[in-house]
Amino acid sequence: MPSPAPLDRRGFLTRSVRLGAALSVASGLAVTGCSRTQAGTGAPEDDGELLARLRERGFVRVGFAGEAPYGFRDGDELAGEAPTLHREIFKALGVPELRPTLTEFGTLIPGLLADRFDVVSAGMSITPERCAKVIFSEPEFVSPTALMVRKGNPEGLTDFASCAAKGATLGVLSAAVEAAYAKAAGVSDGAVKSLAKQQDGLDALLADRIDAFALTGISLRWLARTNRRAAVEVAAPFFPEIDGVRQFSAGGAVFRPGADGLRDAFDRELAKITGAPDRYVGLIGRYGFTEREVPPRSLRTADLCAA
Incomplete structure (x- = not known):
């Protein structure tokens, strides 16, 4: 998100990273270009005391964008992937309450930097542009691609290569990366x-105008859930490849520059959850997250910030 234009959900889908990329190139990039000062004051950020201050006041201020299934209101409750994970983590850190602020997705980082909240809890994608302004946790999830097909999958479509082989008509969101993935797999324009x-x-799928709809598995499962009576299903997710490189998208929590100590404490608790897939799915499975969304241990924020 470095300026309002790229800070949308589709920007989430425009980055890839090769697993096993060298970490040494990127070890400091998550905070490069950002001074260690308190938002709005210019005073040095006293990182060692930040978590202690949150514990003392008993709550952490979180910004979210009202986007299901990542972070949204469900009645009077703050719900979704990010708030659910973050609530679990902050409780473990001795901060029992999340106090939410609803804002537009494009104003989450500006609001964080302006000290309107302490962390962004919105499943935000980790990109180099955003890393130049803020610091991210390690990945909370990866986002494999999937196909939504008609019930029973009559065409037997499983991935972009199968769409190309069978001459299937494929639906994609405008400006999203799935069109490039499909082209790389041989699907004609x-x-x-x-x-x-x-x-x-x-x-379009129900009207037989397309044979499959391509998007992240997370989003497609949520779409199917909110259209329960529709005669569709979501095929098993997969990681597309371009030039032999698997394409990953990953999201995480976002902190102000200088909040390294809080971020590191957060990461330690996050690792306990992502390292236990049953616990991970138990917490956020109801939002469409499965073991396929658990980030691999070799996928690191430093690499994503350098990609």
Whole structure:
């Protein structure tokens, strides 16, 4: 998100990283270009006392963008992947309450830097542009691609290569990266149909205008959940490849520059959850997250910030 333009959910899908990339190149990039000062004051950030201050006051201020299934209101409750994980982690750190602030996705980082909240709890993607302004936790999830197909999967479609082999018509969101993934797998340009929003993909599928709708498995499972009576299903997720490189998208918690101590304490608790897939799915499975979304241990924020 470094300026309002790239700070949308589709920007989440525009980065890739090769597992096993050298960590030494990026060890300091998550905080490069950002001084260790308190937001709005210019005073040095006293990182050693930040977690102690949160414990003393009993709550952490979190910013979220009202985007299901990542962070949203469910009645009077703050729900979704990020708030659920973050609530568990901050409780373990001795901070029992999340106090939410709803804002536009594009204003989450500016709001964080302006000290409106202490952490962004919105499943935000980790990108080099954002790393130049803020610091991220280690990945909370990765986001494999999937295909939504008609019930029973009559065409037997499983990935982009199968779409190419069978001449299937594929729906993608406009400006999203799935079109590039499909092209790399051999799907012809004429077989790719651009759609404005997620619901349009499901509707086009039911109307037989497309044979499959490609998006992240997380988003497609949520779309199916919110259209329970629709005769569709979501095929098993997969990682597309471009030039032999698997494509990953990963999201995490976001902290102000200088909050390294708080971020590091957060990461230690996060590792206990991502290192136990049953616990991970038990916490956020109801939002469409599965073991396939558990980030591999070799995928590190330092690499994502350098990609």
